[in-house]
Amino acid sequence: MQIDSLIPHRAPFIMVDTLISVTHEKIETKFHIEATNIFLENGVLREFALIENIAQSGAAGIAVLSKSAQEKPAEGFLGGISKLVVHELPKINDTVYTVVIPIAQMGNMYLLKGANYVGGRRLLECELKLVGA
Amino acid sequence: MEDLKLTLKKQIIEELNLQNITVEDIGDDMPLFAEGLGLDSIDALELVVIMEKHHGIKITDESVGKEVLHSIDTMAAYIQAENAANK
Numbered sequence: 001m002q003i004d005s006l007i008p009h010r011a012p013f014i015m016v017d018t019l020i021s022v023t024h025e026k027i028e029t030k031f032h033i034e035a036t037n038i039f040l041e042n043g044v045l046r047e048f049a050l051i052e053n054i055a056q057s058g059a060a061g062i063a064v065l066s067k068s069a070q071e072k073p074a075e076g077f078l079g080g081i082s083k084l085v086v087h088e089l090p091k092i093n094d095t096v097y098t099v100v101i102p103i104a105q106m107g108n109m110y111l112l113k114g115a116n117y118v119g120g121r122r123l124l125e126c127e128l129k130l131v132g133a
Numbered sequence: 134m135e136d137l138k139l140t141l142k143k144q145i146i147e148e149l150n151l152q153n154i155t156v157e158d159i160g161d162d163m164p165l166f167a168e169g170l171g172l173d174s175i176d177a178l179e180l181v182v183i184m185e186k187h188h189g190i191k192i193t194d195e196s197v198g199k200e201v202l203h204s205i206d207t208m209a210a211y212i213q214a215e216n217a218a219n220k
Contacts, residue, residue, distance in 0.1 A: 079175040104181040107195030111178040129175050 006060040008073045012038045015053040016098070019060050027061030027100040029053075035092050044089045050096070050124040051081060054114030058100040058130055062110060079109070079129035087122045094118045108132035137209045144187055145170075148179045161205045169204070177202055188212050 003016050020028040031053055033040070039049035055078050063073060090096055100114040108131060115125035142156040145165070149172070163169045165180070172180075180202045184190045190212060192198045201211040 104178050104185065105193055106177055106181050106198045107193075109175060109178055111182065129178055131175060 003056075003060060004073070006063040006073055007056050008075045009056060012036070013052075014056070015039075015049055016056045016060060019057075019064065020097075022061045022064045024065060024102065027057055027102070029057040029060065029098045029100075031096045031098065033090055033092055033094050033096065037092075040092065043092050045091070045094075045096075047086050047089065047124060050086075050089070050116050051084075051126060051128070053096060053098055053116055054100060054112070054124075054126065055128055055130065057098045058102075058110065058112040058114060058128060061100060062102075062130070062132075074132055076108075076130055076132040079131045081129075082127045083113075084124070084126040086124045088118075090116075090118045090123055096123065103127070134209060134213065137212060138205050140187075141183070141205050141208055144183045145180070148183055149176060159205060161209075164204055165202060180208070184208070184212070188215075190215050 003014060003019065004010065006019070007014070007016070016029045016031050018030045020030055033045050037045060037049070039046045059076060096116045096118055098114065098116040100112050102110060103113050104111040110130045112128045112130060114128060116123045138161055139156060142159045145151070145159070146154055146156065159170060166172045166174065177198055181192050181198065184192055192201060201207055
């Protein structure tokens with residue numbers, strides 16, 4: 001399934017390539033960092049791109065779970081970020097593997113816990129609140 | 134019931150990381166949102182987590198959430214009712 005059919009973001013702001021698997025317990029995605037990524041600084045991907053990667057991974061997974069994938073993906077916003085820890089930042093040509101765990105949901109609001117990894121090393125972890133518009 | 138209300142107040146302060154707020158500041162019938170305790174609608178997610186993690190009650194419907202998460206009184210009453218129904 002094309003990622004742009006699941007989330008409203010468009011290039012160059014898409015920070016997810018592939019949805020690996022989606023269940024109600026866990027969403028997994030992959031993202032390869034190209035040299036053209038606009039959030040690179042001195043060859044390193046900035047923290048906010050990793051947060052965006054978790055948010056987009058969660059939104060894509062929720063779209064699949066709620067069967068809302070359609071021609072025009074639902075818009076939403078990031079309502080809050082908490083428990084943020086940055087361990088390491090990835091570089092050009094790294095492939096980021098991301099895991100998002102849905103913690104709670106009420107109506108169109110979701111609390112997600114996410115982390116991204118390169119080669120098994122944790123990059124960044126946080127909790128996000130996503131709200132569908 | 135009073136113990137449950139006190140527990141809920143402590144859990145809300147901890148989960149939402151409410152600084153400078155004590156259990157004495159949260160009235161039993163005080164609205165938890167807007168003009169009451171001042172939580173915003175997205176904070177409701179943390180209350181949902183409290184209900185599920187600490188009390189084993191899942192709330193996913195927004196209209197149920199609006200009613201149940203209105204105040205400490207309504208949360209405690211819902212927990213008691215659910216526990217009684219599941220006995």
